Amino acid sequence: MRSPEQTRIEELERSVERERQGRLAAEAIAEQGVRELYDKQQQLRLLEAVADAANQSSTVEAALQAGVRTVCEYTDWQIGHAFLPDATGRRLRPTSIWYGVEEGRFGEFYESTGDFGFAVGHGLPGRVLASATAAWVTDLTVDTTFTRAEQARFAGLRSAVAFPVLVGSEVTAVLEFFSDQVLEPDETLLRLLAKIGAQLGRVAERERARDRLLHDALHDPLTGLPNRALFSDRLAHAVTRTERDARTSFAVLFLDLDRFKLFNDSLGHPVGDAVIIEVARRWAACLRAGDTLARLGGDEFTVLLDGIVDVNDAVRAAVRMMDALADPIVVDGQDLFASASIGIATSSTGGESTDDILRQADLAMYRAKVLGKGRYEIYDPVMHEHAVGRFSLESRMRQALQEEEFVVHYQPIVSLHDGAMVGVEALVRWQKSPTELVYPDDFIPVAEETGLIVFLGMWVLREACETMVRWHQQFPQEPPLTVAVNVSARQFAQFDFAEQVGRVLAETGIRPETVKLEITESVSMTNTEHTKEVLTQLERLGVFVSIDDFGTGYSSLAYLHSFPMDTLKIDRSFVAQLDRGDTGRQIIATIMNLARDLGIRVIAEGTETSQHVEELKSLGCDFAQGYFFSRPVESAAVTSLLELRGDRPQELEAPPVPTGTVAAAVAAAAVVAVAAAVAPDGEPDALPV
Template identity: 55%
Template sequence: MAFGGSYRINQSVLRDATRTLFWQIVGNSAAFASALTLAACVRLFGLNISVSVGAVACLIGFVVRAQFFGERNGSRPSPATSEPASRTSESDRFRSAFDFAAIGMALVSTEGRWLQVNRSLCHILGYTEKELLLTDFLSITHPDDLPTALSNIGQLLKAKVQVSQMEKRYIHKSGHEVWVHWSVSMVRDQYSKSVHLIFQIQDITDRKLAEQQLHHDAFHDALTGLPNRALFMDHLKLAIARSRRNTNSTFAVLYLDLDRFKIINDSLGHTIGDQLLVGIADRLKKNLRPGDTVARLGGDEFTILIEDIVEELEAIQVAERIQKELSVPFALSGREVFTTVSMGIAPSSTGYERAEDILRDADTAMYRAKTLGKARYEIFDKAMHARAINLLQMETDMRRALEREEFILHYQPIVSLENFRLRGFEALVRWQHPERGFISPMDFIPVAEETGMIIQLGEWVLREACSQMQRWQKIFPLDQPLSVAVNLSSKQFSQTTLINRVAMILQETGVNPHTVKLEITESVVMENIDTATDMLRQLRALGVKLAIDDFGTGYSSLSYLHRFPIDTLKIDRSFVTRMSENNENTEIVRTIVVLAQNLGMDVIAEGVETNEQLVLLQKLGCENGQGYFFSKPVNSDGAEKIIAETYGSLTSPLRQLNTQPGGKRVLVA
C-alpha cells in the first residue's frame, strides 16, 4: 500500500500492525530500509512519529511470517507468556534493521547532538559511532550549507512542515566534502513529550561529482582547462552590467591570435600543437591579475577580460607583458618552439551595451595587428570600426562581383633586357565596381585574403589567364611561346586541393602547361619547407613553371633554395627602385643575379621605371625585367597589340616601338 500524504502513526496502531505484519520485506531498496527503520525508531524509543511517508518512498507492507504461520499452526503462545518475549524479539529485530539499513539513519536532539547513529551513517561520514556521539551534526556540516539546514529544521520544529529535505554537504573525517540527500522528520516521546529528530542520509557524492563535471565541461575548454566562449561571455556581460551601474568600473578585452600556429601544427604535428596551446594557457594564467579572466575561444584564439582598470595604459601593460612572456621559447618534446601573438585591445570606455560588440571590436583590432606585421597589439578605435564596416560591404560586393563578372585581368609585359623581346606577361586582377568605379588591388586583395575569397578569386584568375594564353597561342604560333605568370596566394598554396584544381584548369583550357608560370612569395615557401617542397614538385609534375616572387624580402635560407624546383627568381621592386652605383641595394641585386645563375634559374627585376635602373640591371647581368619603363599593365586587347607589334600577325597590325637613348627599342602599349 502506498502513502502519498502525512500520517500520524500511534503506538497502538503500530503494535497491532507489527503483531500481524512485519518481517517479510518486499524488495531490497533504500526506501524499504528507510520505512523499516522509522518503525524501528518508534519501537525502540517509544515515540509517536510524524512523517511524510510519501517522501521516504512507498511504504510496502511487511509481514511477520513466523508469527503468522505460528498462529495458523496453533502454536501461538498465551498472551501472558508471549508479550515480554515478543517485545524483546521485536526490539532486537528493529535494532538490527536500524543498524544495517542501506542508508544513513540517526536520532538527533533538537540541539543537534547525535543520539543514535547506524553503521551506514558512520561509513558515509568516516567516523566511528563513538566519535559521532561525542559531537553534533552542526560541526561537520559544510559552512555554506549550515544556514539553510538550520532554517529547514526551524520550520520543522515550528510544525510548518512535517518533513524537510535538501541536498547538502557534510565534511568527511578525512576532510573532503560528502554530498548527501538529507531528509529530517520530527518525533515526540510518548512519555516525556520531548522532541527529537530523525535523519535519513543518502550518499549522492558520485552523482554530484558527475553533475559538477558535466557543468565544468560545458563551460571550460577540454584541452587547456580554461573557460570557454560561453563562460567568458557570461563574465563579460557581468562586467558590462557593473560598468553601467558604476561609471568608474572600467575594463578591457584582449583578443589574442597566435602567429604561425598552423605552420607549427602542420610541421611538428597536432600533439606538439596541443602541448603548445596548453603551455600558452599556463603562461597567460600566470601573467594575469587576480580577478581577470582568460579563455580559449577555440583553435589558437584566446581572450582576456581585464577588470577594474583606471586607464587604458593598464591593459597595454598586460598586453606587453604577455608579448614578452610568449616570446620565450617553449620546450616541447625535446625541441624548442617559438611563437608570437597578435593582440587586439577593446577598452570599455567606448561604451558597450552588448558583450558581442566589444568582442567583435577586439577581434577587429587583432586583425589590424596581423595586417601591420603580427607580433604586436592594436587598440580599437572608431575609425577601425568604420573600416570594418567598409570591409564587410566590400566582401559582400566581391561575392557579387565574381557572379557579375566585374573582375578583369590586366597584363604587364616581361621583357628581355638583352634584346628587348617580349618574353611573356604577368596577369594582374582588376576590379571595376559599377558604383564605386576602379578599386585598387591594395584595397580588395587583403579583404579577399581575410575572408577566404582569395581561393575563388585566385582560381578565376588562373582559369582566365590560361584561357587567354591558349587563345594567343592559336593566334601567334611562335617557336618560343610566350608565358603568362599568375600569383598564388598563401591561402591557395595551403589548400590540399590545389594540385587537382590546377590540373583541372590546365585540362579545361587546353593551354600548354609549359607556358604557365605560377608565382609564390618567398615567405609562403619558407613557412613550411618540407610541405612547400612537396607541393612545388607536384606542381612541376603538371608541366607548369615556378617562380619565387618578391625575392629578397623574406627570410629564405640559401641552404634550402636549391631544394626547391624553381625556374625563376623575381627581384623585389624595393631593391630595384633604390639602386644606384655601388650602394647596398645594388649589391643585393648583384648577389641575387649571381645566385640565380649558379642555380640555373632565370631572373626578373620588378619595378623597372627609369633608364638608369635599366642600365644598372644590364651591367649586373639581369636577364629580364618588367615595370612602367616598358609598359603599364594593359587589358587583353592592349596585350595582344604588344604581341603583334613584337612578332607580327595576320589579325593584329604592327606598331612602331619607341626608341630609347642608345638606340634601344622598348615596348609600349
C-alpha cells in the same frame, strides 16, 4: 528400592525441567531475534538518516557534518570530526566539521586537533588514509601511535574509531569518533561505518560530476581555457566595476591566428589542434595571474586585462603574446610557424556593453590583418565605418563573380640581358563599371577572409592560361612567353590544389612549362613539409614556381635549397632602396649571390627608373618588371605589342608611354610609341606597353 510412584514422579519432574529449559531456550532465541531485529532496524534507520541528510545537503561539507552528527547520536560516541585531504591527496587537514565539542572538557582536545595535519600513515587518520579502511583504537591511554594522547586523556576520551569516505578507491575524507569508555572493536559497527562511508562518497562523487559539468560548460574542451560564456561573464563584471568606479579600467584583446586554416587543410585537424594547444600554453605564460585568456572557438582567442593603468599596458601584453610565437611550433617533427593579428579595445573606447567591447576589439583585429598580419591595432571609431563597408563589399563581390566583372591585366616581365619581353604577370582587377576599375588592395583582403579568393584565384589562372594559349598560337616563339599567376595562402592550403592546377592545364591545353605560380615567402615557410609536397606535385605537372616578395619574410636557406622552385622575385621595397645609396644595392647583391648558389633566376619587381635598370644590370639581375617598362594592361594592349614586335628582339632603354586605364586607344598608342622609340640601329629604346 524406589517405589513405582517415586519413579513416576522423577520422570514427571525431568519432563517439566526439559520443558522449562526448552521454553527458556526459545525465549532466549526469541529475545536474540528481537534484539538483532532491533539492531538491524537501528542500523537501517542510521543509514536512512545519513542518506536523507546527504541528499538534502548542497555540499560535501554539509553532508559530512550531517554524517558526523548522525553517527554520534546513534552510537553515543561523544565526539566526531572530519578531515579532508589537501590538493596532493597525501596529507589530511583538520576542518571545522565537528560534533559534541560544545562541552567544555573537550575544548583543549578540539583546539589541539586544529594544529595537526596528518600525512599518509601518520596517526589514526593517516592510517585510514593509507589503508582506505577503518581503524579502531581500544584504549587511547596505552596506544603509542595516537599523537593526541595527552589531550585525549585530559578530556577523558578512551576509545576511537575512524573510517574513510571513498569515491572508488580514493579517500575523499576521513571521519573520526571518540568515546569516554574503553570499547573493543565492534565488527558490526565497522561494517555499518563502511556503508556510511560509501554513502557519503556518493555525495562527493555527485558533487564532482556537477563541478565537471559546470566546468565543461564554461571551458574550452581542447585547451581547458575559459570559453565565450565564462569570458563574457568576467567581462560583464569588469564593465560593472568600471561603471561604479571610473578610476578602474580594463582592456580586451581579440587574437586571431594568421593562416591557421592552412594547418587544418594541409596537415589535418589533429595537427591544427596541437598548434592551438601550444599557442594557448605560450600565451597563458605571458599573462598575469588575474588576467583571463579565453578561446572563443577555432583560432580565435580573447584576453581580459583587468586593472590596467592605460592602453600601454595592453600594448605591452600584445607584444609579449606576438613574441611568444617567434619560435616554431614543432608537431610530429615538423617546424610550423604561427603568427597572430591582435585587436585592442579598452574601457575608455566607448563600448557600453560586453558585446560592444568585443566587437571593437574584433574590428581592430581585422584591421591588423588587413595591414599585414602579425601585428596589433588599437580600436578607433573609424573602424566601425570600415566594417560596414567591408560587409557591403563582400556582398558586392559575390555578385561580381556571378556577373563576370573581374578582368585580368598583364604586366610585362623583361630580360635585362637583351631587353626582350619574356613573359607577363597576370593581375586581377575588378571592372566595377565602365569607368571604375578597382585594384586588388581594395578587395583581395576581403576575398581572403571570406574564402572567395579560392574561386577567384582559380578563375584568374584559367583566364591567364587561355589568353596565353592564344598568344602562343598567334605569336609562336622559342622559348615561349610565360605567364606568372599569384597564389593566395588559402588557395595553396587546399588539399587538392595541385590537382586543381592540373585540371586547368589539361582543359586549356597550355604548355605547363610556360606557367609560373607565385607564392609569397611567408606562405612557403608556414608549413615547410606541406610546401615541399605541393611544390613537388606541381613540378611533376611541369609547372614552375616563384617565391614572391622575397626578403620580406623569414626564409631559411636550407628550406629554399630543398624547395623545387624556378625564380625569386625581389620585393619592390628593396628595389626602391637603390635610389638611397649602398644599402639597397648590398641587399640585392646578397639575394643575387644566394640565387646563383641555388641555381635560381631572379626578377626584380618595382623597377621604375632608368637608374634601377642600370643598377640591376650591373648586379647581374636576370629579369625586371615595373612601371619603367609598363603598367599592368589589358590583354588587347599586349596583343598589339606582340603584333608590332614580330620576330625582332625588344630592348629597353627609355621610359614607357603611360598606359593609364586600358582601352582600345591604348593598344594603338603602344604601336605608335614603339615605332617612335626605335633607335637608328633599328632597335626600340623601350617597351611601351
